[in-house]
Every structure is written in structure tokens, then in C-alpha cells.
Amino acid sequence: MSLTLIYNARVITMAEDQAVFTGGVLFDNERIHSVFSGKADQSIAVKAAVKVDAKGKWLMPGLVNTHAHLGAxxxxxxxxDLPLDQWLKTVMWPNEAKLNRELAHVSADLALTEMIRSGTTAYLDMYHLFMDEMAEKAAESGMRAVIARGMIGIGASETEQKAKLDESVQLFKTYHNAAEGRVRVLLAPHAPYTCPPDFLRRTADIAKRNNISVHTHLAETRTEIDEYKAKYQKHPASHLAELGLFDVPALVAHGVHLSDREINLLKEKDVAVSHNPISNLKLGSGVAPLRKLTEAGVKTALGTDSAASNNTLDMFEELRSAALIHxxxxxxxxxxxxYDLLKMAGQTGAEVLGFNNTGRIESGCEADLILIDPDAPHLTPSSVERTISHLVYAVKGSDVTDVWVKGRQLMNNRELTSLDEEKIRYEAxxxxxxxx
Amino acid sequence: MSLTLIYNARVITMAEDQAVFTGGVLFDNERIHSVFSGKADQSIAVKAAVKVDAKGKWLMPGLVNTHAHLGAxxxxxxxxDLPLDQWLKTVMWPNEAKLNRELAHVSADLALTEMIRSGTTAYLDMYHLFMDEMAEKAAESGMRAVIARGMIGIGASETEQKAKLDESVQLFKTYHNAAEGRVRVLLAPHAPYTCPPDFLRRTADIAKRNNISVHTHLAETRTEIDEYKAKYQKHPASHLAELGLFDVPALVAHGVHLSDREINLLKEKDVAVSHNPISNLKLGSGVAPLRKLTEAGVKTALGTDSAASNNTLDMFEELRSAALIHxxxxxxxxxxxxYDLLKMAGQTGAEVLGFNNTGRIESGCEADLILIDPDAPHLTPSSVERTISHLVYAVKGSDVTDVWVKGRQLMNNRELTSLDEEKIRYEAxxxxxxxx
Known part of the structure; x- marks a missing residue:
């Protein structure tokens, strides 16, 4: 791929030195070649086949959604506004049962359009329908994705359990590190309360044998913890550790109901947490102990959960909520x-999804970049000093105008380039x- | 003014029957003449000088911001991210001291552009600088406004106190019900902790004598309540009641730290509350007892507080946060x-600001209306049944395309008509x- 030059931008590098300056960046689909402040000198400009005059826009790494369910x-x-069990039983499950192949595709396409539009460049999709096709879709869309085939172990016969695990391993073998490393695959038992211990142990064994990371829901609601403790006399976090699920790199979603003991356990086992504040609020699950998690050194990133419990996939909304509610x-x-929250919404997310070479604007990193148009009253007045505040407390997803993932432009001046948005919205x- | 017809819209009436249907509305600058479902019949269409094809957009009453400080x-x-007292002493006060006439105007203009853009049609502005000019500005902008000259009573000499009260009364006499009723004026002692009892009593006496409503900050932070109780041996709400401030119609901002006793007192005295969830979160003030307030029958509306502690003036953000955090x-x-929250963000706000004939799309009401473009992934899929959910949990202020206040169009397809937005942003x- 030829080189792209973005210039005249306010660059929010998210690098170690937290630098914010006027300048630009030169990149291809392998890596960022150079980051410069001021004007691009001739030796840089001459190399670029594509030149983007960012005219005072803000250039930053894309945001990373570490927990979503695209199919929903x-x-x-x-x-x-229903109680959780009523919502699941009368709304979610009956309607999810109607998702055939065609609807699952439309649902995922709709999610992709929304994520790209609002500046998300990488996501984790935990779902159970046609995940091989979802991996293909991620690859084609140009996004960076972690595919996690959610496995419910309750009530499933030995054959069914085995089929789910086999499917997941096959997914891993086919798609892990596919699309030049843009697609990754995890093993994803749905949750401790939906997977019996022997299923979880079996999953852990397979994960260890094949060197696959895992993803699961953990400690989302108080009721779930109470019921789990009544049944197993322990917190599900301890149980997951015992069953070996934390012996491979693990990312757990929610982590709302964790005491200091479980937080220390997560740290000890190097388990990362996807904090989903809006979904946790909306479903009445509670508020995760964010400060305790980060102070204990648990890697904590942000996620939206599904659009059915959020109700957007806008990571800027998630970032702002996380910055406010605690x-x-x-x-x-x-x-x-x-600044910590902004890092959490991008760089830490990239890290916990295994995309270690993104989330910063630095030479050698891959180019997952977004441009934001600050020419709007809610981002005014603007100055270098106020930029981080505006990004966290005032930017809307709709302020994003351009998106690149691994050097490929997926949105150009608010037009999606890899997806037919009009068709997708019509079908949806x-x-x-x-x-x- | 000639008649305007909006047709082909999804109409969210916010009327008693909570009706949502496809249709339109015919109005002038006095009142809504008719609301219809389906197509406009010829007898209606023929009367309209201006016809707006809303092509599937959503038409609803504008939102109402019941507590803001435009000058900030x-x-x-x-x-x-500073502790409140440090933020006030090192950031707010020194910078507010720099606000001269020119900057105060730019600040207010910027607020107006942001509010109109995000679908707010009425607001309360509590500030202390050039409030006569702010009343003129409100009138010229076409917005509906309540002007409240914030009075700090601490440390002010008798002369200074009197000057502030005189200025407020003069404001009331000159501007109350000005601009065909679009501008109203209140008496606004800043807060119990910044106004000594005799100043508050004097304010109450003047309010009663002149039949002026009052607005003040109340119970924003825990520290404020603790210190107040230590000084006066009572909760400031009780003290305000004793001092006579609740003998006229009163609206208090925040109401975060209220026990059942104060909530009942507010109900008994028919005091309304402006709930400002985002500012209360951001400053670490806490979370107001919203459900207790509404269940006790206290009229509770929503407000943004200033852009310095929010950091937007987007009432859709406020609405969504209020719907989520509790x-x-x-x-x-x-x-x-x-639905309750949506009503709170519009109709109840209009009511507590004294604009009783707005906030609903009904024949005879005044036309404070907004159009929202749902042609975006985050509002898809769309159906009549999902409309309220989308308005509360997914709409962004940036989805608003058109705004009318008292029948006059203030934004036309995202272009402001009464304000020079480009100039304002440049100056800001x-x-x-x-x-x-």
C-alpha cells in the first residue's frame, strides 16, 4: 500500500510523554513511518501518494470496544426499563431466537457502521451465531476484531458442549491472526452461571493446550453472585481461577460485584476487565469498582456491551460515562x-485485545487513527491545553469524520468506504x- | 406571522395520551392550529405559507434546560478533575473575574448556538454579568429564557446588597414577560451558603411584594450541608422555608443532599427542583434522590449547569444520564x-420555568418544536414502538436538524437562522x- 500523509492536525499521540501538538503523520498499512510537529518537511511530503489536509482537526488513535454483542x-x-430476568426472558431471548443468518448479518453490519462512524477501530464480538462468517465480515470491513463464540454450557448435552468447543477451536485455527493480524479469536464460555464447572474446566484445558486466550462475563449482577455463592460456596472469580480459566490470558466483562479479595485475585492472575458502565447502569447491575481495579493494577478497558442494553455502540459515550459516574x-x-480514561478507552483496550502495536501515534505502531472535527459549539473554545478535557467530557461520536484501520481508510469525510451504509440501514x- | 406546516413526520406529542404517530402540525407564532395524523388534508395544506416535508424525521417539543450559567x-x-474548592478558587473564580462585557457576550452567544443546535428551546440563565443585556440577547436570539441575576450576599456591604436587589427588581420590571412572553425574570440569591439569612429574608420580602418567583442553588454538596448545619443547626432547605423564600414559586438547582424530611418540605411548599446529574457527577457532588423526589410529588426537571462542569449544554446527554444513573x-x-424522563426534560422543565403553554404538541399550545433525523446507525432500527427508547437512550444532540421557538424557525437543516455561528465560534x- 502506498503512503498516506495527514497534516495540519492537532495530534493527540497518547504516547508515554502524553504529547499533544500541531503536526501530522505518515503511514502505510504496515506501520506509522513518522510523526512530526509543525509542517511536513519535503522529504516526508514527497513520499506520500495520498495527502489529507486535516485543517485543524484532531488526530488520535481509534477507540477500542472490548465487549460487545454485534448480533443483538x-x-x-x-x-x-424491565427487571433483568423479565427483560431476558420476554425480550432478549425470544427475539434473539428469531435471528436467522440474514438478520445476524444485518445486525452485525449495522454495528460495524455505528462503530466506524463513532471512531471505534477495534472491537470484541462475543456472540453465538455464524461466528465464522462474522470473522470474514470483520476482515472484509477493514476493522480490527476479536471473535469470541459465546458458549452456554447449561442444559447442553455432552454432544452439544463438545460441538461448541470444537467450533470455537476450529474458529481459532482458521481465523486467529487472519487478515494480516486484524482478526483474533478467543474461547468464550458465556458466564460462570451459565456454564457448569466441568464445562469451564474443559474449556480451560483446551485453552491451555491450544494457547488460546479466554473471555467471559463475570460478576455482572448482585443476584448472580448471591446465587452462585449459595450453589458453590465461593465467588465465581475464585471458582474460575480454581478451574484453570485464568491460567491463560483472560479478559472478563463487567466485574461489577468484586470485593478486594477478587480484585487481588484478578491482579495476581493478570486477568483484564472490560468495564461497561452504561450497560451496567441501564440494566440496574450497579457500578464497577473502577478505581480499586486500576489501583490494584488490574488492566481495565472499556466496552459498550450490546446495543440492546446501552443503547449505542459509541465509545465516546462510554468514555464520558466512565469519567463521570465514579x-x-x-x-x-x-x-x-x-487522561487515564482516554487511555483506557483506546490503548488499554487495544492491549487487552492483543493488538499491542496500536493505540498510540508513534513511529513503528500500526495506523489505527481517527480525525475529529472540533468546529462545533460543544468543542469551543478549543486549545491544546483543553483538548484532553474536550475529548473526554464533550466530544460526541458524531464529531468523528475519518477513520483508518491498519492504514486503510474506512471513513472518509463521514462517508463509509468499506460498507454500504444506506443498504444496511434500509435492511435493518x-x-x-x-x-x- | 404566516402559517407553517410540517408534514410526513413521526410526531411525538408528549400529550396526555402519549401518542406517537405519523403526521404533522400547522402553527404560527401564536399557537399550534392543528395536529394531524396521516397526510395533511387540503383544508390544512392550503393555509400554510411555509411547508416543511419532514420525510420520516421525528417531530417533538423542544427540550428545556432549567439551570445553566451562560456566561461561564x-x-x-x-x-x-480537581477538588471542588480548588477548582472554584484556582480555576473558576480567577477566570470568571476576567469576563468583561465582550467576553460575557461571546460566552452567552456560544451557549445559545450550542443549545439551539442540540434541540433546547427554553433555558434558565443564572449569572451576574450584564443580565439586562442577556435578556435582550435572549429576546433577539428567538429563544425562550428565564433570566436570573445571581446574587452573592457574603461580604457585600449594605449598599452592594441593595444594589443587587435593586438591579434584579429593575430587571423584573423591564423584562418579565418581554418578547411576547418569551423572556421571564426571577430573583436569584446564589445559595444559602453564600447569602446570609437577613439577605435571604430581604430577598423573600421583595419577591413576595413584587410577586416574583425565585431561583437558588440548594444542597449541591455534602460539605456545604455539614458546614451549614454546623453554623445554623438546620438544613438549608428548612432555613430557606423559614426565611420566607418558599412563599413564592421557587425553583432550586441540584437538590442532591436532601433527606425525606426536606423532600417533604419541598413538596409541601410546592418548590420545584432542577436535577443536574452530569454536573453533580463531574464535580463529585453526588447523585440526587430523583425517585424519592418524583414519588413525593416534587416537580423535578433537568438542567445542565454550566459548560465548565458538564461539559456540554446538550439536554439529550442530560436526559440520557438521568435515565441511566439512578x-x-x-x-x-x-x-x-x-417516558417519564423524556417528559421531565421537556414538559416539566417548561412548567417549572413558567412556560406552561409549551412542551406538548397539541392544538392551542405554542410551537416550540424540534426535528430529529433518525437516519443514522445509532437510531436504527426505527419503529413507532422504539421511538421513546431511542429518544432517551440513543439520540445525540447532533441528530437535531430543525428548531422552532414560538413558531419562529431558529435552525433550518442544521443552519442557525438567528445567530452568526461562525463568527461566534471564531470569537470564542x-x-x-x-x-x-
Whole structure:
């Protein structure tokens, strides 16, 4: 691929020195060749086949959504404000049962359009339908993706359990590190409360044998913990550790109901957490102990969960909520810091998904980049000093104008280049008759 | 003014029957003449001088911001994540001291552009600089506004106190119900902890004598309450009631730290509350007891507070946050209901600001209307049944395309008609050098 030059931007590098300056970047689909402040000198400019005048826009690494369920995107806005079990039983499960191949594709396509539009460049998709096709779709869309075939172990016969595990291992063998490293695959038992211990142990064994990382839901609701403890006399985090699931790199979603003991365990086992504040609020699950997690040294990133419980896939919304709610809950404006949250929403997310060479604008890193147009009242007045604050507390996903992943442009001045957005939205709107 | 017809819209009436249907509305600058479902019949269409084909857009009453400080908008993004007293002393006060006439105007203009862009049609502005000019500005902008000259009573000599009160009364006499009723004026002692009892009593007497409503900050932080109780042996809410401030219609901002006793007192005295969830989170003030307030029958509306502590003036953000945080805090997805919140963000806001004939799309009401473009992934799929959910949990302020206040169009397909947005943003950006 030829070289792209972005110039005249305010560059938010997210590098060690936290530098923010006016300048640009030169990259191809392998790596960022150079990052410069001021004007691009002739030796740089001459190499570029594509030149993007960013005219005062803000250039930063893309955001990373570390927990989502793309297949459920068509269920956005169905049956709100219900108790969790009623919502699952009367809204989610009956409607998810209607997702055939065609609808699952439309649902995922819709999620991809929304994620790219709002500046997300990498995501984790935990779902159970046609995940091989979802891996292909991720590859074609140009996005960076972790594919996690969610496995429910309850009630499934030995044959069914084995089929799910085999499917997951096959997925891993076929798609892990596919699309020049843009697609990765994890093993994903759904949750401790939906997978009996022997299934989890078996999953752990397979993960260890094949060197596959794992992803699961953990400690989302208080009820779940209470019921789990009544049944197994231990917190599910301890149980997962015992069963060997944390002997491979693990990322757990939610982590709302964790005591210091479990937090220390996660740290000890080097387990990362995907904090999903909006979904946790909306479903009445609670508020995760973010500061305790980060102070204990647990790698904590951000995720949206599904559009059915959020109801957007906009990581800027997630970032802002994460930056706000802990301050309020603990009545302490210093509970979280803007820059730390911004790092969590991008770089830490990239790291916990295994995309270690993204999330920073530095020579040698891969080019997962977004441009933001600050020419709007809610981002005014603007200055270098106010940039981080605006990114955390004021930017909307709709301010993103351009997106590159691994050097390929996926959105150009608000037009998607790899997906037919109009067709996708049309098909998605047509689908509503199928649900209720 | 001639008649405007909006047709082909999805109409969210916010009327008693909560109707949502495809249709339109015919209005002038006095009132809505008719609301219809389906196509406009010829007898209606023929009357309209201006016809707006809303092509599947959503038409709803504008949102109402019941607590803001327009003059502080230029301080957006300065000095984040600080303890409240440090933030006030090192960031807010020194920078507010730099606000001369020119900067105060730019600050307010910037706020107006942001509010109109994000679908706000009425607001309350509590500030202390050039409030007569701010009343004129509100009138010219076409917005509906409540002007509240914030009065700090601490340390001010008798002469200074009197001057502030005189200025406020003069404001009331000149501007209350000005601009065909679009501008109203309140008496606004800043807060119990910044106004000694005799100043508050005097304010109450003047309010009663002149039949002026009042607005003040109340119970924003825990420290404030503790210190107040130590000094006066009572909660400031009780004290305000004793001092007579609740003998006129009153609206208090924040109401975070209220026990059942104060909540009942507010109900008894018919005091309304402006709930400002985002600012309360960001400053670490806490989370107001929203459900207790509404269940006790206290009229509770929403507000953004200033852009320095939010950091936007986007009422859709405020609405979404209010809908989310109480569910999470109380671990109960039924703690708040989407429709109730939507009503709070518009109709109840209009009511507590004294604009009783707005906030609903009904014949006879005044036309404070907005159009939202749902042609975006985050509002897809769309159906009549999902509309309320999308409005509360997924719409962004940037989805608003058109705004009318009292029948006059203030934004036309995302272009502001009464304000020179480009000039305002330029001037606002120029101003940053003046602050630090």
C-alpha cells in the first residue's frame, strides 16, 4: 500500500510523554513511518501518494470496544426499563431466537457502521451465531476484531458442549491472526452461571493446550453472585481461577460485584476487565469498582456491551460515562482522571485485545487513527491545553469524520468506504417487523 | 406571522395520551392550529405559507434546560478533575473575574448556538454579568429564557446588597414577560451558603411584594450541608422555608443532599427542583434522590449547569444520564422510566420555568418544536414502538436538524437562522488566550 500523509492536525499521540501538538503523520498499512510537529518537511511530503489536509482537526488513535454483542444490534430499543430476568426472558431471548443468518448479518453490519462512524477501530464480538462468517465480515470491513463464540454450557448435552468447543477451536485455527493480524479469536464460555464447572474446566484445558486466550462475563449482577455463592460456596472469580480459566490470558466483562479479595485475585492472575458502565447502569447491575481495579493494577478497558442494553455502540459515550459516574458515586472529583480514561478507552483496550502495536501515534505502531472535527459549539473554545478535557467530557461520536484501520481508510469525510451504509440501514429498518 | 406546516413526520406529542404517530402540525407564532395524523388534508395544506416535508424525521417539543450559567461557557474544559474548592478558587473564580462585557457576550452567544443546535428551546440563565443585556440577547436570539441575576450576599456591604436587589427588581420590571412572553425574570440569591439569612429574608420580602418567583442553588454538596448545619443547626432547605423564600414559586438547582424530611418540605411548599446529574457527577457532588423526589410529588426537571462542569449544554446527554444513573446507583432497572424522563426534560422543565403553554404538541399550545433525523446507525432500527427508547437512550444532540421557538424557525437543516455561528465560534476561540 502506498503512503498516506495527514497534516495540519492537532495530534493527540497518547504516547508515554502524553504529547499533544500541531503536526501530522505518515503511514502505510504496515506501520506509522513518522510523526512530526509543525509542517511536513519535503522529504516526508514527497513520499506520500495520498495527502489529507486535516485543517485543524484532531488526530488520535481509534477507540477500542472490548465487549460487545454485534448480533443483538437489531434489538436496540426493545422492551426498556424491565427487571433483568423479565427483560431476558420476554425480550432478549425470544427475539434473539428469531435471528436467522440474514438478520445476524444485518445486525452485525449495522454495528460495524455505528462503530466506524463513532471512531471505534477495534472491537470484541462475543456472540453465538455464524461466528465464522462474522470473522470474514470483520476482515472484509477493514476493522480490527476479536471473535469470541459465546458458549452456554447449561442444559447442553455432552454432544452439544463438545460441538461448541470444537467450533470455537476450529474458529481459532482458521481465523486467529487472519487478515494480516486484524482478526483474533478467543474461547468464550458465556458466564460462570451459565456454564457448569466441568464445562469451564474443559474449556480451560483446551485453552491451555491450544494457547488460546479466554473471555467471559463475570460478576455482572448482585443476584448472580448471591446465587452462585449459595450453589458453590465461593465467588465465581475464585471458582474460575480454581478451574484453570485464568491460567491463560483472560479478559472478563463487567466485574461489577468484586470485593478486594477478587480484585487481588484478578491482579495476581493478570486477568483484564472490560468495564461497561452504561450497560451496567441501564440494566440496574450497579457500578464497577473502577478505581480499586486500576489501583490494584488490574488492566481495565472499556466496552459498550450490546446495543440492546446501552443503547449505542459509541465509545465516546462510554468514555464520558466512565469519567463521570465514579466521581459522583464516590463524591470525589479526583476519583478518575480524564487522561487515564482516554487511555483506557483506546490503548488499554487495544492491549487487552492483543493488538499491542496500536493505540498510540508513534513511529513503528500500526495506523489505527481517527480525525475529529472540533468546529462545533460543544468543542469551543478549543486549545491544546483543553483538548484532553474536550475529548473526554464533550466530544460526541458524531464529531468523528475519518477513520483508518491498519492504514486503510474506512471513513472518509463521514462517508463509509468499506460498507454500504444506506443498504444496511434500509435492511435493518425492514427487519423490525420480525421482532417485538 | 404566516402559517407553517410540517408534514410526513413521526410526531411525538408528549400529550396526555402519549401518542406517537405519523403526521404533522400547522402553527404560527401564536399557537399550534392543528395536529394531524396521516397526510395533511387540503383544508390544512392550503393555509400554510411555509411547508416543511419532514420525510420520516421525528417531530417533538423542544427540550428545556432549567439551570445553566451562560456566561461561564468560555471556561469549558479548564482545570478538570480537581477538588471542588480548588477548582472554584484556582480555576473558576480567577477566570470568571476576567469576563468583561465582550467576553460575557461571546460566552452567552456560544451557549445559545450550542443549545439551539442540540434541540433546547427554553433555558434558565443564572449569572451576574450584564443580565439586562442577556435578556435582550435572549429576546433577539428567538429563544425562550428565564433570566436570573445571581446574587452573592457574603461580604457585600449594605449598599452592594441593595444594589443587587435593586438591579434584579429593575430587571423584573423591564423584562418579565418581554418578547411576547418569551423572556421571564426571577430573583436569584446564589445559595444559602453564600447569602446570609437577613439577605435571604430581604430577598423573600421583595419577591413576595413584587410577586416574583425565585431561583437558588440548594444542597449541591455534602460539605456545604455539614458546614451549614454546623453554623445554623438546620438544613438549608428548612432555613430557606423559614426565611420566607418558599412563599413564592421557587425553583432550586441540584437538590442532591436532601433527606425525606426536606423532600417533604419541598413538596409541601410546592418548590420545584432542577436535577443536574452530569454536573453533580463531574464535580463529585453526588447523585440526587430523583425517585424519592418524583414519588413525593416534587416537580423535578433537568438542567445542565454550566459548560465548565458538564461539559456540554446538550439536554439529550442530560436526559440520557438521568435515565441511566439512578438505575445503576440503586441496582434497579425500574428506578426510572424512559417516558417519564423524556417528559421531565421537556414538559416539566417548561412548567417549572413558567412556560406552561409549551412542551406538548397539541392544538392551542405554542410551537416550540424540534426535528430529529433518525437516519443514522445509532437510531436504527426505527419503529413507532422504539421511538421513546431511542429518544432517551440513543439520540445525540447532533441528530437535531430543525428548531422552532414560538413558531419562529431558529435552525433550518442544521443552519442557525438567528445567530452568526461562525463568527461566534471564531470569537470564542480567539478568547482562549485570555484565560488559563
Amino acid at each position: 444490534t437489531l434489538l436496540r430499543g426493545l422492551g426498556e 466521581k459522583g458515586m464516590h463524591e470525589n472529583p479526583q476519583e478518575t482522571k480524564a 429498518n425492514q427487519s423490525v417487523k420480525k421482532f417485538d | 461557557t468560555l471556561l469549558r474544559g479548564l482545570g478538570e 438505575k445503576g446507583m440503586h441496582e434497579n432497572p425500574q428506578e426510572t422510566k424512559a 476561540n480567539q478568547s482562549v488566550k485570555k484565560f488559563d
